Amino acid sequence: MYTSRQAWMFVLPALLLYAAFVAVPILQVAAYSLFSWDNGSIKAFSGLANYARLGTDGVFWTALGHNAIWAILTLCFPLLIGLILASILAERSPRVVKVMSAIYFLPRTIPLVVAGIIWGWIYNPIFGLLNYVLDLVGLGSWGGAWLAESGTALISLNVAGAWTFYGFCVLIYLSAIQSIDPSLYEAASLDGASWGQRFRFVTVPLLKSTTLFLGLYSAIEAMRFFDLVWVTTQGGPGYDTEVLTTHIYKTFFLVGDFGYAAALSVVLLVIVLTVGGLSYRILRQS
Amino acid sequence: MTRPSRILQHVFLLIFALYALMPVYLVLLASVRSEADLFSGPLTLPWPIDFSNFQRVWFESGFSQFVVNSLVISVGSTALVMLTAPLAGFAFAKLKFKGKEAVFALFLAGLVVPAPSVIVALYGDLQMLGLLNTRIGVILPQAALLLPFSIFMMRTVMEDVPDELLEAATIDGATLFETFIKVVVPVVKPGLLSLALIAFLFSWQEYLLPLVVIQDETLKPLTVGAATLQGRYGVDYGGIAAAGIIAFAPIVVLFLVLQRSFTRGLTAGAVK
Numbered sequence: 001m002y003t004s005r006q007a008w009m010f011v012l013p014a015l016l017l018y019a020a021f022v023a024v025p026i027l028q029v030a031a032y033s034l035f036s037w038d039n040g041s042i043k044a045f046s047g048l049a050n051y052a053r054l055g056t057d058g059v060f061w062t063a064l065g066h067n068a069i070w071a072i073l074t075l076c077f078p079l080l081i082g083l084i085l086a087s088i089l090a091e092r093s094p095r096v097v098k099v100m101s102a103i104y105f106l107p108r109t110i111p112l113v114v115a116g117i118i119w120g121w122i123y124n125p126i127f128g129l130l131n132y133v134l135d136l137v138g139l140g141s142w143g144g145a146w147l148a149e150s151g152t153a154l155i156s157l158n159v160a161g162a163w164t165f166y167g168f169c170v171l172i173y174l175s176a177i178q179s180i181d182p183s184l185y186e187a188a189s190l191d192g193a194s195w196g197q198r199f200r201f202v203t204v205p206l207l208k209s210t211t212l213f214l215g216l217y218s219a220i221e222a223m224r225f226f227d228l229v230w231v232t233t234q235g236g237p238g239y240d241t242e243v244l245t246t247h248i249y250k251t252f253f254l255v256g257d258f259g260y261a262a263a264l265s266v267v268l269l270v271i272v273l274t275v276g277g278l279s280y281r282i283l284r285q286s
Numbered sequence: 287m288t289r290p291s292r293i294l295q296h297v298f299l300l301i302f303a304l305y306a307l308m309p310v311y312l313v314l315l316a317s318v319r320s321e322a323d324l325f326s327g328p329l330t331l332p333w334p335i336d337f338s339n340f341q342r343v344w345f346e347s348g349f350s351q352f353v354v355n356s357l358v359i360s361v362g363s364t365a366l367v368m369l370t371a372p373l374a375g376f377a378f379a380k381l382k383f384k385g386k387e388a389v390f391a392l393f394l395a396g397l398v399v400p401a402p403s404v405i406v407a408l409y410g411d412l413q414m415l416g417l418l419n420t421r422i423g424v425i426l427p428q429a430a431l432l433l434p435f436s437i438f439m440m441r442t443v444m445e446d447v448p449d450e451l452l453e454a455a456t457i458d459g460a461t462l463f464e465t466f467i468k469v470v471v472p473v474v475k476p477g478l479l480s481l482a483l484i485a486f487l488f489s490w491q492e493y494l495l496p497l498v499v500i501q502d503e504t505l506k507p508l509t510v511g512a513a514t515l516q517g518r519y520g521v522d523y524g525g526i527a528a529a530g531i532i533a534f535a536p537i538v539v540l541f542l543v544l545q546r547s548f549t550r551g552l553t554a555g556a557v558k
Binding site for chain 2: 001002004005006007008009010011013014015017018020021022023024025026028029032040081084085088089098100101102103104105106107109110111112113114115117118119120121122127128129132163166167168171172175194195196220223224226227230231244245248249252253258261262265266268269272273275276277280
């Protein structure tokens with residue numbers, strides 16, 4: 001037998017590391033947000049003054065809107081593609097499944113920084129692959145400076161983001177489909193259900209909780225992402241691809257406004273913790 | 287299934303394979319394309335095949351050092367995770383102790399914490415500790431940020447250890463720690479390998495932490511090095527392509543060799 005103290009010794013190393021570099025900094029950020037700062041040091045207690053500025057900070061609301069659009073686009077595209085690919089693959093031989101899922105997942109192993117650089121090239125207006133291919137098929141007039149134009153920048157970035165994410169969705173959906181009782185599919189087939197009907201009436205309903213998980217996961221990721229934007233557009237053109245994390249980074253390192261950067265960080269934390277807490281409850285119920 | 291719909295499915299599978307592979311193929315071509323061949327179109331096969339891009343970034347742009355730094359940071363963070371997360375995961379899965387639920391909730395909350403939201407404080411803390419502009423200054427917060435996922439995954443893995451094994455060890459008079467090392471670790475080895483791979487992958491890919499912590503050119507990891515190279519010589523496409531490949535090739539090879547372990551780890555954290 002063991003004492004409670006002995007058990008604690010198992011948790012303690014992890015807890016110390018986590019407290020020192022995650023938990024305590026979060027408390028510090030919350031405290032910093034209540035002060036006005038001057039040149040990296042505290043000037044005066046300012047209560048909620050930093051938060052009061054949020055209302056009039058247009059960039060903040062623009063950025064938040066982009067995070068929301070990012071989340072919706074992720075739900076529409078990588079999740080749906082992942083679900084369809086996984087349901088097709090589930091009926092193929094294990095070899096095909098192994099090779100194809102490795103291919104789909106490959107982009108996820110590439111650092112987002114490098115992914116950003118590669119997609120920056122694909123979208124390059126002069127020598128980029130996208131305009132080149134459009135030219136080849138006679139659609140040259142559709143070409144553009146994808147990441148430098150206000151109308152296309154955010155959605156183009158999202159296609160690059162989806163590139164690194166849909167393979168993950170395939171993996172998760174595949175392992176969920178493989179745990180569905182095969183007799184359900186056999187029964188549906190015997191009743192004369194087509195592939196589309198089996199997909200619609202067996203796969204989709206039974207994967208509801210997987211979809212829920214991936215949806216909540218991508219909503220949180222949509223609030224957290226930074227690398228991809230930072231190496232491609234740094235939030236530009238103008239503020240067209242600004243997101244909360246880039247706004248924090250700029251406010252902290254470029255403007256040097258520690259108090260307001262801390263307030264923005266707290267807002268980000270409150271959002272992800274709320275979504276995270278909701279996810280935990282919903283997923284535990286289902 | 288009807289033939290046309292089966293063909294349609296094949297087409298669908300292939301289109302998205304192309305989506306995954308085309309950008310990688312593009313970089314591979316660009317990395318071995320000589321300067322003279324630069325304007326013959328992104329998809330034409332480069333000729334003659336030219337490895338001077340790799341030579342240049344490796345020897346002149348500091349990439350031989352960036353690789354070392356990436357290795358040091360990733361191995362360091364992975365080691366820290368491996369020394370702490372399995373122990374904690376075991377305690378959360380198998381032991382009873384006061385405050386267990388509260389501590390677990392604290393770690394659970396960390397699952398969603400974005401690195402950018404803590405840098406405002408972390409930057410000053412590291413400065414105070416004298417860890418700014420050091421690799422250990424990246425390793426420590428990196429490992430700490432990986433802990434919530436790692437502990438969550440380890441708890442799932444440890445739950446599958448049969449209680450009878452633990453009881454038998456206790457009856458033999460083994461202490462808790464001895465039981466962990468001699469009985470638990472051998473049983474969960476595949477899970478440990480998965481965790482190590484994922485911790486390594488995430489550390490290797492990290493960009494923001496080293497970007498913020500490290501200024502010294504000789505301490506930068508590959509991610510920061512590649513981004514700097516892009517900013518500095520915006521026109522050296524061959525060089526940037528070679529740099530990109532140096533940055534992702536090791537991890538891609540690791541993934542292809544150990545695909546099963548990777549997949550198991552990623553889905554274990556997610557599916558439960």
